[in-house]
Amino acid sequence: MNMKIEDWQVTAFALGELSGDEAQAVAVAVAADPALRQQVEDARRRAGVLTERLTKEEAPPVQVSPVPFRQPAPPAPAWVRPWFTWIGAAACIMIVSALMLPSLSSSRMSPSSRPPMALDGPASKTSPTLGDPRVSSDWKGDFTGPTVSLATGEGEEVVERAIFFPEAKEADQNEGADYDGYLAGGRASSTAAPGLDRMGRRLRELRRGDAPPAVGVVVGPPRPDPAPPQPDIAYNTESYPNIVENAFLSAKENPLSTFSIDVDTASYANVRRFLTGGMLPPADAVRIEELINYFSYDYAQPTDEHPFAVHLEMAACPWKSDHRLLRVALKGREIDVAKRPPSNLVFLLDVSGSMNQPNKLPLVKSALSLLADQLTENDRVSMVVYAGASGLVLPPTTGDHRAAIRNALEQLSAGGSTNGGSGIQLAYSIAMQNFVEGGTNRVILATDGDWNVGVTNQGDLVRLIEEKAKSGIFLSVLGFGTGNYKDDTMEQLADKGNGNYAYIDTLAEARKVLVEQMAGTLCTIAKDVKIQIEFNPARVAGYRLIGYENRLLAKEDFNDDKKDAGEIGAGHTVTALYEVVPAGLPRPDGKPPVDPLKYQDSNTLTPAAENGELCTVKLRYKAPASDTSTLMEVPLRDEHERFDEASEDFRFAASVAGYGMLLRRSEYAKGFTWDALSEIAAGGLGADKNGYRAEFIEMVKKAKTLSR
Amino acid sequence: MAPETATLPEAEWFAEVVRDLERPLLRYAFTLIRDYDRAKDAVQETFLELVKCTASVDHGRPAPWLFTVCRARSVDRVRKESRMKALPTADLAERASSVAPPDTAVLALEASAEAARLLGLLPEREQEVVRLKFQEGLSYKEIADVTGHSVSHVGVMIHYAIQRLRKELDAVPQGALR
Numbered sequence: 001m002n003m004k005i006e007d008w009q010v011t012a013f014a015l016g017e018l019s020g021d022e023a024q025a026v027a028v029a030v031a032a033d034p035a036l037r038q039q040v041e042d043a044r045r046r047a048g049v050l051t052e053r054l055t056k057e058e059a060p061p062v063q064v065s066p067v068p069f070r071q072p073a074p075p076a077p078a079w080v081r082p083w084f085t086w087i088g089a090a091a092c093i094m095i096v097s098a099l100m101l102p103s104l105s106s107s108r109m110s111p112s113s114r115p116p117m118a119l120d121g122p123a124s125k126t127s128p129t130l131g132d133p134r135v136s137s138d139w140k141g142d143f144t145g146p147t148v149s150l151a152t153g154e155g156e157e158v159v160e161r162a163i164f165f166p167e168a169k170e171a172d173q174n175e176g177a178d179y180d181g182y183l184a185g186g187r188a189s190s191t192a193a194p195g196l197d198r199m200g201r202r203l204r205e206l207r208r209g210d211a212p213p214a215v216g217v218v219v220g221p222p223r224p225d226p227a228p229p230q231p232d233i234a235y236n237t238e239s240y241p242n243i244v245e246n247a248f249l250s251a252k253e254n255p256l257s258t259f260s261i262d263v264d265t266a267s268y269a270n271v272r273r274f275l276t277g278g279m280l281p282p283a284d285a286v287r288i289e290e291l292i293n294y295f296s297y298d299y300a301q302p303t304d305e306h307p308f309a310v311h312l313e314m315a316a317c318p319w320k321s322d323h324r325l326l327r328v329a330l331k332g333r334e335i336d337v338a339k340r341p342p343s344n345l346v347f348l349l350d351v352s353g354s355m356n357q358p359n360k361l362p363l364v365k366s367a368l369s370l371l372a373d374q375l376t377e378n379d380r381v382s383m384v385v386y387a388g389a390s391g392l393v394l395p396p397t398t399g400d401h402r403a404a405i406r407n408a409l410e411q412l413s414a415g416g417s418t419n420g421g422s423g424i425q426l427a428y429s430i431a432m433q434n435f436v437e438g439g440t441n442r443v444i445l446a447t448d449g450d451w452n453v454g455v456t457n458q459g460d461l462v463r464l465i466e467e468k469a470k471s472g473i474f475l476s477v478l479g480f481g482t483g484n485y486k487d488d489t490m491e492q493l494a495d496k497g498n499g500n501y502a503y504i505d506t507l508a509e510a511r512k513v514l515v516e517q518m519a520g521t522l523c524t525i526a527k528d529v530k531i532q533i534e535f536n537p538a539r540v541a542g543y544r545l546i547g548y549e550n551r552l553l554a555k556e557d558f559n560d561d562k563k564d565a566g567e568i569g570a571g572h573t574v575t576a577l578y579e580v581v582p583a584g585l586p587r588p589d590g591k592p593p594v595d596p597l598k599y600q601d602s603n604t605l606t607p608a609a610e611n612g613e614l615c616t617v618k619l620r621y622k623a624p625a626s627d628t629s630t631l632m633e634v635p636l637r638d639e640h641e642r643f644d645e646a647s648e649d650f651r652f653a654a655s656v657a658g659y660g661m662l663l664r665r666s667e668y669a670k671g672f673t674w675d676a677l678s679e680i681a682a683g684g685l686g687a688d689k690n691g692y693r694a695e696f697i698e699m700v701k702k703a704k705t706l707s708r
Numbered sequence: 709m710a711p712e713t714a715t716l717p718e719a720e721w722f723a724e725v726v727r728d729l730e731r732p733l734l735r736y737a738f739t740l741i742r743d744y745d746r747a748k749d750a751v752q753e754t755f756l757e758l759v760k761c762t763a764s765v766d767h768g769r770p771a772p773w774l775f776t777v778c779r780a781r782s783v784d785r786v787r788k789e790s791r792m793k794a795l796p797t798a799d800l801a802e803r804a805s806s807v808a809p810p811d812t813a814v815l816a817l818e819a820s821a822e823a824a825r826l827l828g829l830l831p832e833r834e835q836e837v838v839r840l841k842f843q844e845g846l847s848y849k850e851i852a853d854v855t856g857h858s859v860s861h862v863g864v865m866i867h868y869a870i871q872r873l874r875k876e877l878d879a880v881p882q883g884a885l886r
Binding site: 053055278 | 728767842
């Protein structure tokens with residue numbers, strides 16, 4: 001480990017650009033040497049200042065381009081215009097270059113006559129070569145006759161149409177697929193965009209790669225190998241915890257199924273981001289329980305002394321008709337937002353360089369402004385930022401000082417590298433100082449999770465949070481951004497920090513989490529909520545818990561009050577689904593039966609096994625400030641409900657589970673199709689007050705198209 | 709469909725990418741080509757390529773891909789220039805910039821006059837990586853992929869650039885980084 005550390009490595013380390021052994025070696029050296037520590041500090045500070053000074057806009061952007069495709073951040077409908085003018089410009093350029101080509105192509109066709117590259121730097125590596133699909137620099141030489149004759153033979157307008165709408169005529173009558181729906185939905189209110197749907201379709205076709213080769217100019221060179229430039233997979237450094245799907249378990253050998261509830265919803269919004277971006281999500285980004293719990297269901301509130309009600313329902317399983325689907329549903333007691341207990345909120349905001357993207361810091365600001373607008377004089381807000389250094393930017397301020405809070409949010413700017421650790425420490429200590437007895441005490445962390453300096457060891461960070469959670473301060477994690485999104489870190493933090501976790505990809509999502517469900521997000525009504533289900537082997541051959549893979553508990557953990565579990569907020573609904581194999585069907589895991597035991601007999605059933613109950617659901621929870629748990633028990637009999645007799649909420653939740661399974665390409669969803677799924681989802685639409693379920697149906701459509 | 713949670717179709721994504729990255733790409737291309745019009749052409753071609761290859765581009769983070777293609781296109785331009793006029797490569801930078809009056813254009817491209825001045829203090833090769841690192845937020849690895857330099861070479865250049873600007877950067881009171 002005694003290698004010589006170069007200065008540049010210290011700088012790289014300071015900027016969080018080292019990893020693995022190299023980072024380790026520098027970290028060790030830095031820890032041992034105060035001079036190096038100073039060097040790290042300096043580099044970090046200077047990098048922060050440099051970022052700030054290179055990115056700070058002083059004057060409004062000057063119109064430099066004769067092509068007016070740089071519109072000042074247009075609101076949604078205005079996107080039509082820049083795109084169109086741009087196409088026009090593109091068409092012009094194409095014509096010009098097409099006209100110029102014949103004269104150029106002869107010299108360009110001969111690679112050996114190329115002069116050396118004029119730029120400094122390693123020319124051999126960057127100079128485009130014919131075979132390099134990433135560059136394809138010589139494509140103009142490959143122009144074919146028809147293209148040129150089209151461009152020269154006809155006017156610009158014709159070319160433009162031909163480029164994007166080769167099927168312009170029939171397209172007018174054709175289904176415009178999602179785009180018609182999209183336009184009808186009122187987002188793009190502009191009626192001045194004929195052919196928009198065609199353009200959308202054209203783009204989709206281009207994306208799918210099955211577009212007719214239209215015109216050479218845009219579809220490009222008829223290269224022998226049409227491989228498009230492939231950016232390295234490494235460009236994307238998002239990380240997700242590995243999920244191994246729960247398998248079927250035999251009710252005889254494993255009669256108990258134990259897990260912690262989960263009210264996180266992040267996975268749904270994250271999956272939506274992938275799909276709207278035209279990609280299927282990686283399987284590990286799909287956490288089925290979070291998809292199901294993204295939606296609120298119309299379960300009845302508790303009528304007894306418990307903080308939440310438990311509802312069980314069972315019907316046929318839509319993807320395997322001889323199996324049964326069991327739904328365990330919890331509904332937290334609603335509280336009147338106006339009578340919310342006083343709160344002490346600490347916003348902990350990541351302002352590192354990686355947050356300097358439109359879908360990150362600016363969205364954080366607007367999202368938190370939404371939340372701040374709900375607060376009153378009974379609430380206290382503080383704001384801590386962290387990047388290379390952490391600091392308090394808003395001392396505890398009551399919610400009625402809106403201007404001060406908004407102003408503090410406005411002033412935030414991104415720069416520097418991230419040390420999540422010390423920011424968290426500062427935030428918790430401020431939360432402690434302002435602790436409200438009997439109120440809501442919560443740190444709200446907004447970040448992309450890409451922590452790269454200081455306490456970055458995930459284990460240390462999680463331990464830190466776990467430690468702090470014991471002090472009665474809850475944590476909400478709001479995830480932002482893309483590309484280097486660290487889903488695994490954040491989910492773990494929320495888990496360990498007595499918290500909830502949501503992914504905010506749009507302002508609408510921020511409104512859902514921070515305004516509509518504010519009470520649930522802020523007010524925890526029960527903590528360490530665990531569920532244990534005992535299946536009756538007389539009725540059940542086997543079962544499989546759908547989702548909740550990283551929430552499983554050992555059966556002994558259920559009665560262990562020291563074992564942490566999930567929280568439920570005011571008005572929250574929690575839903576879990578089991579696929580149950582009725583007794584009489586073959587062992588569902590496909591394994592042969594085990595030999596009978598020699599020294600004990602595990603085969604005797606108690607008299608209760610004959611009482612007709614299918615299972616008993618047991619729950620344990622603690623009041624938010626309590627250390628001892630309360631037990632609830634609810635038995636279930638199977639009434640042999642058909643799937644179409646089940647409640648709307650049941651059917652909808654089943655369709656969301658199916659969606660997750662298909663996205664994960666689950667082996668348990670064999671034979672289940674996107675079409676069948678769409679039908680079930682449409683049947684479970686219900687009142688759909690906020691339109692989330694309708695949006696889900698759109699997502700199913702997209703996923704179906706992308707899965708082809 | 710709820711109006712607020714409407715989806716982001718491809719075309720809107722594309723418009724967003726153009727809006728967010730046109731200027732960064734333009735000033736990056738300018739750093740390489742030193743000619744405003746040619747830089748613009750290179751950027752136009754880059755976006756055309758994007759239309760063509762939408763499917764293979766990471767929609768969450770299109771920047772590294774775009775800078776890679778933009779660099780290739782810019783290099784094309786410089787090469788073409790040198791072939792057509794048979795210029796000695798060493799003269800290229802000065803020759804090109806004398807063609808157009810770049811000052812106003814470049815100033816307008818930059819986030820601020822201050823940014824232009826700071827970058828002006830650096831040799832061109834460092835300007836390129838400093839832009840990618842501190843203006844565009846690319847990682848060393850991504851910069852290496854875009855430029856073809858090794859990751860450690862990128863690291864060395866960034867280090868020297870920061871050292872070079874040390875005085876400038878330290879002149880700011882420490883509280884400036886919020």
